Amino acid sequence: MLVPLHEILNEAKKEGYAVGSFNLHCMEMLPSFIEAAEEQHSPISIQISHGTANYIGLDLIKAMVETLAAKSNVKVALHLDHNSDVNFIKKAVQAGFTSVMIDGSDLPLEENIAVTKEVVDFARPYNVSVEAEVGAIGGTEDGVSLKEDVDFTKPNDAAYFYEQTKVDALAISIGSSHGQYRSKSKLNFAVLQEISERVEIPLVLHGGTGVSYDDIQELIHYGIAKINIGTELNVRYIEEGKKTFSESPLENSLRKVLIPCNNRVKNIVKEKIEHFSKAPLYK
Template sequence: MLVTGIEILEKAHKEGYAVGAFNTSNLEITQAIVEAAEETRSPVIIQVSEGGLKYAGIEAISAIVRTLAEKATVPIALHLDHGTDFNTIMKCLRNGWTSVMIDASKFPLEENIQRTRKIVEIAHSMGVSVEAEIGKIGGTEDHITVDEREASMTDPEEALRFAKETGVDYLAIAIGTAHGPYKGEPKLDFERLKRIKELLNMPLVLHGASGVPEEAIKKAVSLGINKINIDTDVRQAFTARLRRLLEEDKEVYDPRKILGPCKEAMKEVIKQKMILFGSSLKA
């Protein structure tokens, strides 16, 4: 069933677990996400980045996700990940997205608030939930690159002001994660997370969670993270299975026999994440 993001995340916030938000850009990834959600009885957020929209086409990927979601028996939200372009966000709102992210974190706080509030007003009038970001998460996500020196942790007091003045539904915070593969083990600032949760008392989002140790994820969830973005781990599972399959069978040429096993590899990773985040059996 297709629902809004806040329907999924408000329940996670109240009951103390996190919901996986998995990026897609084609049919097989979307199938892997939905099948994993069904098999673990997990609510799930399927998200598409601006790069994913460019690759798949907004109408095509919308049709794929919404068709599978509407036939599913678990709650599913269709989310725009890292929306930086106003026109792109508007197109998503017109094409069935039930959740959008406005990422104006590169701007000064006042401008971030202004840009976010404008999207919140429009999206809420259409019954769509909104995510925003405060602080700067390092690494690369599609066309967005934040140098480690420019990355900055979220200030709890600024986060409180931001949430109050924008009316955003859930907030992505910077506590030490990064987009893309990690060179070393990330060190999360749990005290900062705890303080932000206490002040805001709302669903919080962790970006760049691929590669973060399981114990750190569990602790982050226990301290109030309710949405966890995963992309790199799923991509790596696909690529590893693809390489192995083509090496083992040099005669295979049917895309179904190639992509089918890759889909299963992605699904297993997604199921493991859902169990780790505590969303299994919550649908």
């Protein structure tokens, strides 16, 4: 069933695991994501970049996700990833997304608070969750360089920001990076620990592709309840597609070249969920 993100994140934080939030890069991937979550008996968040939202369209995304979620026995959240365009975010809320991220992290703190509050006030009556970001998470996503400077989240800023905005989830910068798949991040657990002592809501780690499995349990221990995975799915889909497309005769059905790509990302999603959900709830 389709649920607000905060419902599954609050359960995750309480039970001591993290929900994987997986970037949908194209429509073909979607059934694989849901099947992976079902096979792991796990909730899942499907997240949509601004680029993908424009490519597929908010209404079609909502219809697809809702259709699959309605007949599924796992909880599914539909989340609009990084967005700084408040009008676009409002459209996603009205289209039926169950969660949105307002990314005002480029702005001075007070302006970030103001724009986030506007989104919170708009989203509440729809029971739509709001994620925001304090500090700057670097790297490149969807071909767009998100931030020039990486800036670790200051615990004081995070605490003040939460007090003022009452968002449902907070993305923080502790050393992970978008678009990183060739190496692993060095995370600052001291900053995470200090933030988690002062901010009670689920914390979000972006750039999950570049985080080692050894670090995952410690992240969860200190309050990370949502881990975003985008790059790895994109990279492996293309990697698999290069192989199947180059080996396929032209008259072959497209299905036969796409199914192996879908299966590849399904296995990745299953593996991630396995590592994020080493909690008694599931097994």
